[in-house]
Amino acid sequence: MRVLGFMTGTSLDAVDMAVLETDGETIFAFGPAGERKLTEATRELMLAATKAAFDWPRGAPEPAVFADAARAGADEHFDAAEAFLAARDLSWGDFDLLGVHGQTVLHERPTDGRLGRTVQLIDAQRLADRTGVPVAFDFRSADVAAGGEGAPLAPIYHLARAKGSGLYAPLAVLNIGGVANVTFWSSDGAVAAFDTGPGNGMIDLLMQQRGAGRYDAGGRYASVGQAQEPVLRALLAHPYFQAPPPKSLDRYDFSLEPLAGLSLEDAAATLVAFTAEAVRLGFAAVGEVPREVVVAGGGRHNPEIMKALAARLPCAVRTAEDHGWRGDAVEAEAFAYLAARTARGLPISFPKTTGVPQPMAGGRIVQPRSGDRHV
Known part of the structure; x- marks a missing residue:
């Protein structure tokens, strides 16, 4: 089937889109890919929903802003894809299915027998109605309800992508978004995955907190700073790093408070080191050194992060593009792939990737209602 996949990360930067032809097992062809930056209005609404989620007690009704943000998210996806398709001489009728992650505004991992919580906002029915195409969405909830972490979900796609590219184990695929997550393909054929720690998210928040822009473009500030080891050690003392995998994070699980006394440059450099050292600790937890790590996601555009990874990891560090990946x-490709798996009832999460008791199907699909297209 031909699937258009969408991803909006916790950086609240853009709607990413990618086309796959796949049955959820084999990748037959790659169609075009692209992005459109979020409008400021939608970004502000998602930030408001995120702030409301912080104060949302368990068992209480959802904050009212969730519905407004979900509707805006659906319209943002529709508008982004309309421009994307028009520029490539495609139409909605060319697709069998849409795979839409939605905007994460809350992710709490399970603790001490208490189930986790995860919220990805998207009005999937509205998007299906406007496009006339079925929409697969809500990929994490079933896993969380079964006691899993609900993240990461891309490992099954990482494995398919690696095999399709002729790569072989032991191998690691590292995605650096707001949070960094890694997929390990071990020499015995097993696949494990977990969030290693912060990705770009803390650096972005630091820049915004200090009035230096949305993010550290090109690693400009970090490149002239010095990582402060006492502060780095304090950050690494967080109990998350002692917890065994599989495990997952929210972008806001770590505080910027330990960096308060540092210059912007030193704080940025320390956070770059934090990202890289957290990955190194994750590698150590797995107990096998991969031949190489393939780095995807926005973090690979920060040369300081790439330098820190190369300096701290015990293996070769390569970008996704080094192997012809986009x-x-x-991640947009991954949710197209997961949508196809959802349509076929195939598992999307596994004991060693999310901690769920057994391989689990996930996601829901809504069908377009007749007469509602382009409302």
């Missing part, structure tokens, strides 16, 4: 599109 590093900015891997």
Whole structure:
């Protein structure tokens, strides 16, 4: 089937889109990929929903802003894809299915027998109605309800992508978004995955907190700073790093408070080191050194992060593009792939990737209602 996959990360930067032809097992062809930056209005609404989620007690009704943000998210996806398709002489009728992640505004991992919580906002029915195409969405909830972490979900796609590219184990695929997550393909054929720690998210928040822009473009500030080891050690003392995998994070699980006394440059350099050292600790937890790590996601555009990874990891560090992958599109491709698996009832999460008790199907599909297209 031909699937258009969408991803909006916790950086609240853009709607990423990618086309796959796949049955959820084999990748037959790659169609075009692209992105459109979020409008400021939608970004602000998602930030408001995120703030409301912080104060949302368990068992209480959803904050009212969730519905407004989900509707805006659906319209944002529709508008982004309309321009994307028009520029490539495609139409909605060319697709069998849409795979839409939605905007994460809350992710709490399970603790001490308490189930986690995860919220990805998207009005999937509205998007299906406007496009006339079925929409697969809500990929994480079933896993969380069964006691899993709900993340990461891309490992099954990482494995398919690696095999399709002729790569072989032991191998790691590292995605650096707001949070960094890694997929390990071990020499015995097993696949494990977990969030390693912060990706770009803390650096972005630091820049915004200090009035230096949305993010550290090109690693400009970090490149002239010095990582402060005492602060780095304090950050690494977080109990998350002692917890065994599989495990997952929210972008806001770590505080910027330990960096308060540092210059912007030193704080940025320390956070770059934090990202890389957290990955190194994750590698150590797995107990096998991969031949190489393939880096995808926005973090690979920060040369300071790439330098820190190369300095701290015990293996070769390569970008997705080194193997002909589209590093900015891997997650959008992954949700196209997961949508196809959802349509076929195939598992999308596994004991060693999310901690769920057994391999689980996930996601829901809504059908377009007749007469509602382009409302």
